[in-house]
Amino acid sequence: MSTGSPPCCRLPQVARILRELLGDACTPFYAAAGHKGAGHKGAVEDRDPLYYSQQSPNPWTDLFIWALLLNRGEMAMYCWEMAPDAVAGALAAASILRQLSHLEQEAQEAAAMKELAAKFEGLAIGMVGECYRSSEHWVLQLLVRRSCLWGGATCLQLARQADARSFFAHDAVQVLLTQNWWGEMNRGTPVWQLLLTFFCPLLIFTNLITFRRSTEEEGSPEPLGTMELNSIDVNEKSSTRGSLEGPDVVGSPATQCDSKDWLQRWHWFWGAPVTTFLGNVVMYLFFLLLFAYVLLLDFAPPPPEGPHGPEVLLYLWVFSLLCEELRQGCFAGHQPLPQRICAYLSDSWNQLDLTALLLFLMGAICRMSSWTYESGRTVLCLDFMVFTLRLIHIFAVNKNLGPKLIIVGKMVKDVFLFLFFLAVWLVAYGVTTEGLLHPHDQRLPWIFRRVFYRPYLQIFGQIPQEEMDAALMKATNCTGSAAEDCASTYANWLVLVLLVVFLLVANILLLNLLIAMFSYTFSKVQGNSDIYWRSQRYSLILEYLSRPALAPPFILLSHLYTLLRPRTRCSRSRHFSLELSEEQDGQLLTWEAVQKENHLVALRRQKRESDTERLKRTSQKMDQALKQLAEIRESERHLKSLENQMEYCTQALSWVVDALAQSDLGKKHQDPPMLRKE
Structure with a gap:
């Protein structure tokens, strides 16, 4: 490419970049530019694109996108002020900049992008607040209006793509969610x-x-x-x-x-989502009761004796749950199938649902054979625990329990970190004491029990002293098979020392460390838990808005109706x-x-009246005053120097005058008498 030729970057390439940054919230940008090249991407660059002969819907929006992609903050801010659709534009900017910050390798540039993204999110929140104070009716329409400039996306979709939790925590958005709930x-x-x-x-x-x-x-x-x-x-x-x-x-x-x-x-x-949610919760409780009844009272032997009617109903119920999960993962939304599956699997609750369903399928298959009947019962018992834990999800809708659920989720990470430290001490102490107390025991189940299980119970105070202290051990004839159960007393003093050290580290150090971690997490998350809960509330309400009104197992009727009328x-x-x-x-x-305009005027006024701006203006005035004072001092110094020079010159002239006067007087005294007479 020659020096004067334009860069080889067409709008279809920009469209692909925006698709990667904004995800599926917006329809593809500059779709007309890539229409000719549909089916083979390389053909787009070889043909004259359509956008050469078409007028842009809004040039300020195009300049705004260009400034964002080049990370030119001031220019992007100016273009945002000039472009229409301010709330959607600010949220789209926050989404683009946050995605770009993850791709940026330089830490300073990434931090600048994140700071600019937070600034645009704040502008979106401020705009919604200004609109909400003006008219609640109009701002609700603004939040759900499909923007023509941003690919038909709504403000809520862009906020979700940008992970703008503070935006969802705004009162206007919560009013909208409550109305739809x-x-x-x-x-x-x-x-x-x-x-x-x-x-x-x-x-x-x-x-x-x-x-x-x-x-x-x-x-x-x-x-x-x-x-x-x-x-x-x-x-x-x-x-x-x-x-x-x-x-x-x-x-x-x-x-x-x-x-x-x-x-x-x-x-x-x-048709209300609250009714759908309530129906799902009630029917899920009945499902757990039926599951418990089958496991405890009606788990019949393999065919031909079983399963009985309640168990068959349980299988039908689980089949309806499986159909609903398939609908959510594969048939909900308008994105391509791989993207829908990835979005479905990214939710931890969906992962828990799939785990429960897979365990149930495994247990149901195993229980049908007499060889694996007990194994199937065991798997189903574990699966009941997983299904019961799924019930925690109903707390997310409660205003008081929802934020606490977020705190518990954060604390689970602290527990796993604590278990890592604890496992190191458990293995070190358990293997050492097992080698000292039972050097001749070759039974692996007992070895694993004394290496892991016994030290774990000792943390909670269950210390079998008669098995570890030689003074309390009962006299046993250590011959034959009893030699495996007989504890060695050769280095019993070392065992007691290790027990003291283990209890000191585990009970005092590690447990207090866990409590301190919980306290830190609670104090850190408590202030933001309400914001997290409000942002998750949108996903919850959106989920139950898209769900059929009937709860499992009656949801099969809704699925059948959807299959019969797929276009509806x-x-x-x-x-x-x-x-x-x-x-x-x-x-x-x-x-x-x-x-x-009102919001920008208020921001400028607030900026002028802020303490920082006042200090800045005062500092500027002080700098100007000091500069003028320095100039005055310099002028005074210069004048003083001139006065000194003038004084010196005056003295020199006086000396010269005196010298000349004395010289003339001396000449008069030295003239000869003849001349003096004349």
């Missing part, structure tokens, strides 16, 4: 009313379950019409609270219900996504631009 039901409905209605559905048509009422008509935000920007009220807060039902509305309000709205009431109750898109999957017309989208962006 309760659907059209009153959010203050007690749990006992939901449970009672769940078991007796006819209570839906009574006043036991109340639904939200609104006089607002179903549709998009109120039009601005011919209103000018100066007349938009940016201070009045709307009290409208919608529920984001349907593809074209953010708050489809519930009309006043009467006796004729039975079908609508039925749909509102069973359930309205529940359209939550958190809002399609607006071009006019409505323009009105919303205009309102957002006004809020952005």
